[in-house]
Amino acid sequence: MNTATRSSGIVSRLFPALTEPALRRYLGGQVASVLGSWTQNVTLNLLVYHLSGSAAILALLNFLLYGPQLVVAPIAGSRIRSGNARRVTLFMLTVSLVLTGSLITLSALGVLGVKLILAHALAIGVSSAVEVPARQVLLLTSLRDASLTSNAVAMNTMVYNVGRMVGPTIAGFVYPTLGPGASFAIYALALCFMAACVRSIRLSGAARPSRADSSLRDAVGYVLSDAFSARYLPILACIGLFAASYQTLVPLLADKAFHDAARFTGVFFACAGAGSLSSAVLLSSALGPRASARFIAWAPWSAIAALMVLAITDAAAASMPAFFMLGFSLTFAATSTNATIQRQCPEHVRGGLVGMYGMAYNGTMPFGYLLVGTVSEALGVRHTFAAMAVVLAVGVVCIVAWQRFKE
Structure with missing residues (x-):
């Protein structure tokens, strides 16, 4: 008992947000949900790809899955408040379950073709764009101790990154052995578990009701008036466009530069994932808020440096730490920006700001994938990495200079 108590005390000191019962329930469901979603x-x-063999259709699929974050997330988020976040989350989980059930049925009947998959992808993308801000508002308003906001956001990011690393592995095993229907069934079970966890969460008594007239205009007005948001949300959009889109180039780099696509694609993604997970663990810990405040301004520049290394090196031994640094920097910038904004903002604009964060980062990435893929065909892989670094550096400098000029 004493050993268990000491272990619990150490974990609580390292990851203080885990002292919150609501967060533990939420993260339990989130682990299952993220794993299922990626699967x-x-x-x-x-x-x-099996049905079409077309890279263009693959790009369209991913645009439909993630593109709605750009438009839908800020609009939906502006209508989500602490009072309705739990209800909206449960409703959107139900919608996701219906869509997944449809995929299971169509797959079992053998009629799931490319057009039906693309239609479902659009519906899934819209559903996710509404659900993500609802989930985050639910998470933040269920905390009893508001000072744990940064740690809670980082813990949520850590869970997402674990899911991003493990989910594709599950799909890679289940799809060829059991078929697509089994993968869809895994997600359906995960959604049910997440719904049960959400139903068990009770909002903190300290949570205050939002203003009834809160809107996207309120959130935009807050961003324009808040120095931190006005600087780092545009920087995050540049990072989403010109750095997070690196994933499109990884298989090309592995094939054309290192002549072993299968081996080095996995290695490079693993290095980036390890960096991302390391960043999330740091920000989830008791050191997180201090590290975020001290180093957030350097995160874009470390990403730029990593992109430049990838542009000029021919050695795998140099590329692997560069991918690690890139993954670390992207997660550090995104999580620190989101956590700082959520910790400082008034309650009535929180949902809208969650949506604007999703628009700035997740919403720009699908366009970055298309842009980077097109440029790489014209310039080649290494020159594209260099162009990404240069354009991102110019964007960051212009944003900072403009803000200082306005001041």
């Missing part, structure tokens, strides 16, 4: 989305990619 389903990767399965859809594999299925579309």
Whole structure:
């Protein structure tokens, strides 16, 4: 008992947000949900490629899955408040379950073709764009101790990154052995578990009701008036466009530069995932808020440096730490920006700001994938990495200079 108590005390000191019962329930469901979501989305990619053999259709699929974050997330988020976040989350989980059930049925009947998959992808993308801000508002308003906001956001990011690393592995095993229907069924079970966890969460008594007239205009007005948001949300959009889109180039780099696509694609993604997970663990810990405040301004520049290394090196031994640093920097910038904004903002604009964060980062990435893929065909892989670094550096400098000029 004493050993268990000491272990619990150490974990609580290292990751203080885990002292919150609501967060533990939420993260339990989130682990299952994220794993299931990545399993389903990767399965859809594999299925579309098997049916079409077209890289263009694959790009369209991923645009439909993630593109709605750009438009839908800020609009939906502006209508989500602490009072309705739990209800909206449960409703969107139900919608996701219906869509997954449809995929299971169509797959079992043998009629799941490319057009039906793309239609479902659009519906899944819209559903996710509404659900993500609802989930985050639910998470933040269920905390009893508001000072743990940064740690809670980082813990949520850590869970997402674990899911991003493990989910594709599950899909890679289940799809060829059991078929796409089994992957969809895994996500359906995960959604049910997440719904049960959400139903068990009770909002903190300290949570205050939002203003009834809160809107996207309120959130935009807050961003324009808040120095931190006005600087780092545009920087995050540049990072989403010109750095996070590196994933499109990884298989090309592995094939053309290192002549072993299968081996080095996995290695490079693993290095980036390890960096991302390391960043999330740091920000989830008791050191997180201090590290975020001290180093957030350097995160874009470390990403730029990593992109430049990838542009000029011919050695795998140099590329692997560069991918690690890139993954670390992207997660550090995104999580620190989101956590700082959520910790400082008034309650009535929180949902809208969650949506604007999703628009700035997740919403720009699909356009970055298309842009980087097109440029790489014209310039080549290494020159594209260099162009990404240069354009991102110019963007960051212009944003900082403009803000200082306005001051």
